[in-house]
Amino acid sequence: MQSIQIETEYVTLGQFLKMIDVIGSGGLAKWYLEEYQVYVNGEIEQRRGRKLKPGDQIEIPDVGKFEIIE
Structure with a gap:
């Protein structure tokens, strides 16, 4: 699982x-x-505006698994 660091409160999907x-x-x-x-x-999530915050885990088949961190 890859960690993706954000510097804001959230990022959208x-x-x-x-x-x-x-x-x-x-x-x-x-x-x-x-x-x-x-x-x-x-x-399953289909809203591009979904807010992703630290701790959220995202899985995209054939791409990878990711976790949002601060």
Whole structure:
């Protein structure tokens, strides 16, 4: 599991996908979440605006597992 450090209170799921280079721009987040499964804390998440805070775990099949840290 990779640790992803943030310096703000939270990042959105769309920002996170861009941070880990899964998408090239924030505009692709909606499309990506419709086409691929992304799990946040074990549940499928399709909202690009979902706030990810330290302690949240994100799993993207064929990409990896990540944890948000401060």
